[in-house]
Amino acid sequence: MGVSVDETVSTGPVRDHTPPARRLGGRGRSVLEVALLTALAVVMLFPVLWMIETSIKENRDVYAIPAKFFDFKVTMDHFKDVFFASGGGRSALSVSFLNSVVVAGVSTVLATVLGVPAAWAYSRFAVKAKKDQLFFILSTRFMPPVVVVIPIFLMYRQVGLFDTKLGLILIYTAFNVPFTIWMMKGFVDEVPAEYEDAAMLDGYTRLQAFWRFTLPLLVPGIAATAVFALIFSWNEFVFAIFLTSSDTVRTAPPAIAGLIGGTTVDWGLVAAASVVFALPVLVFAYLVRKHLVAGVTLGAVRR
Amino acid sequence: MSDPVPLTTDHPGQVASATPPAPGRSRHLSDRRLTVAFISPALLLLLAMSVFPLLWALYLSFTDYSATRGGPAHFIWFENYTAILTSAQVHLRTLTTLIYVIGAVTLQTVLGFTIAYLISRRTHGRGLLTTLFLVPMMLSPVVVGLFWRFMLDAQFGVINSMLSSLGLGQVEWLTRQRTALISLIVVDTWQWTPFIMLIALAGLTAVPKYLYEAASIDRASEWFRFRTITLPLVWPLLLIAVLFRAIEAFRLFDLVYILTSGGPGVSTETLSFHVYKVAFLGFNTGTASAYGILMVLIVIVLTQLYMRYLNKLKED
Secondary structure (H helix, E strand, C coil): CHHHHHHHHHHCCHHHHHHHHHHHHHHHHHHHHHHHHHHHHHHHHHHHHHHHHHHCECHHHHCCCCCCCCCCCECCHHHHHHHECCCCCECHHHHHHHHHHHHHHHHHHHHHHHHHHHHHHHHHCCCCCHHHHHHHHHHHHCCCHHHHHHHHHHHHHHHCCCCCHHHHHHHHHHHHHHHHHHHHHHHHHHCCCHHHHHHHHCCCCHHHHHHHHHHHHHHHHHHHHHHHHHHHHHHCCHHHHHHCCCCCCCCHHHHHHHHHCCCCCCHHHHHHHHHHHHHHHHHHHHHCHHHHHHHHCCCCCCC | CCCHHHHCCCHHHHHHHCCCHHHHHHHHHHHHHHHHHHHHHHHHHHHHHHHHHHHHHHHHCCECCCCCCCCCCCECCCHHHHHHHCCHHHHHHHHHHHHHHHHHHHHHHHHHHHHHHHHHHCCCCHHHHHHHHHHHHHCCHHHHHHHHHHHCCCCCCHHHHHHHHCCCCCCCCCCCHHHHHHHHHHHHHHHHHHHHHHHHHHHHHHCCHHHHHHHHHCCCCHHHHHHHHHHHHHHHHHHHHHHHHHHHHHCCCHHHHHHCCCCCCCCCCCHHHHHHHHHHHCCCHHHHHHHHHHHHHHHHHHHHHHHHHHHHHHHC
16 A cells, blocks of 8 residues: 555656645745744844843843843842832832823823814714814824924923923823824724614703713723823823923933933843833733724724 | 713703704704814814914924024024025935835835734734734833843944854944944834734735635635735735834934934934934024924825825725
8 A cells, every 4th residue: 555655656647746745835834934933023022031131130141241141140129229219219210100100191081081072073973174174183193293392392481381290291182182083983983873863862962872872882992092092101202301301200211211321321220110111011002902903003094 | 071961951851842843953053062062172282282383383484593592583584494405414314214214114014014924824823923023012112222222232232242152243233324224224123013014914814715715716826816815905004004104204203312313423313303403402493493394294295195095995
């Protein structure tokens, strides 16, 4: 029997020969694909792993030449330095983290309160030049921050909003409202307007119908949208660095960037601060992973 | 949002008691008022924080105003604009920006699409793979910039360390003119390849399976299937992702600021970064405003294009 198999392989017609060869080629290709994918994954993840590794290395090992990949002592000192000043008490970094929480949190709440009703109105009612309005709203989000910050800086200096948390909150809200409206409009579009019509037939007003029937259905969408707004404000750097100057107001991104200002850079501390800064974002992003496509395209693309 | 609710509770009674044509009209009116009440706060905020500043910048762009010198601004009309448009410095920055935008976006698109294609062909572990690949995109540009600066450090950076253990020479990534721009492109590609991947993957998974099955019944080659089924169906979505990235790359500032500060020399100074230097280091507010307005015009054109493709995609 074995001989006959050999025979078909060696002498058989081409038609019989192709299927096994193809399958083998398919498997070889599959292995190649997995290998390529793995290599790409390693390249993409290495910097993140290296950051985490650096944050738990002793300074001696951080600057080791050649770099130490596995053989190093684990220390939590850098993380301690992120939160506590060397003389005891809170560090400037931890204050900036707190500022970030306040600024990102409040601006997200404001953007949600302003954006969700607007999104609902755009979705439900005939608004004059609706497309143009929506385009205008989104285009404000695309303005180069470096350009917008010049007049905002002058404006804030005039009205005393420069170097205040309120100033940052206002500009972040203005940056998140377009996103909230676009993102939420998609979610509102998915809730049938008939629910509201039915409620209104039962004697509720339009507002009550929105508040009691549509809004509860929108809660998951609102949560996802708010999480993205939170991430955008949390990560924002340009406005933060130009519109604040004091340690008590500064948010985390400029504070972390400020760590490399001196002549010597404590890369262990930078890494630890970056890890602390990035961790909540990754957790939040994981929570809203279902809506990532819509979120990162500012609500424009929905799948 | 909560207080208007009790105010309008009397409406249902009115509606019930009114003559037939009235409810429709009163409902319509209240819908109108509701629309205005719901939309105008958001629009007012945008007018105050986005439109007004831009109009102010437009006004300043026609003057010789300087934020530090103070004093009244004198109208010099189009002098700022002609100065910018004829400046060799600006031409150089435009070229740098173009190289950076085209280089980074092309690399991201090719890599992102490749990864998405490879992932879409897997049957197991797709979710986990996607999640892992997405990590760089969610990081703040500050974190990304700082960390790559450390990794690309000529002395104790891990990249050079790996190169030397492979027997290759050291590279001064961020301190040589040409390599600095390449480094910037590489870092941006590292961060934003996941973006293209994510959107390409959304397009790829939306391609109906029966098309492939029909093609394989016809014994169509892999390449033929890719060219005639996959690409045409994913292309519109991919184009939107590419345009989106181009706009973002064009206005990029933070990564340049942190990774190279425009250096060495001016080799990585993009238009965004140059505007910052003119405005906040040179304090030529008027010139910087004109510069900014020109950048806004380019962004508006790109955004128009983006929206047009978006509308097209939605109509299909």
